[in-house]
Amino acid sequence: MTSLSLYTKLETLPSELKEEAKKFIENLVEKNRKKKGDNLQKPTPKFGGLKGKIHLSDDFDEPLDDFKEYM
Numbered sequence: 043m044t045s046l047s048l049y050t051k052l053e054t055l056p057s058e059l060k061e062e063a064k065k066f067i068e069n070l071v072e073k074n075r076k077k078k079g080d081n082l083q084k085p086t087p088k089f090g091g092l093k094g095k096i097h098l099s100d101d102f103d104e105p106l107d108d109f110k111e112y113m
Contacts, residue, residue, distance in 0.1 A: 052063060105113060
């Protein structure tokens with residue numbers, strides 16, 4: 043069903059039924075949002091939030107043994 047055919051059928055309804063159809067459509071939109079999870083607020087990342095969770099070894103900057111023949 044196309045949007046135009048829906049609109050045409052909606053225009054034939056009396057005003058009280060148009061209001062009921064409007065509420066029903068709003069309910070469907072809200073239900074769809076909840077299903078997709080759009081209403082969940084995404085947490086904002088905080089600067090320094092991973093401090094202390096990432097550790098590098100002391101010899102991180104040392105050349106790798108695998109590349110000795112190329113140096």
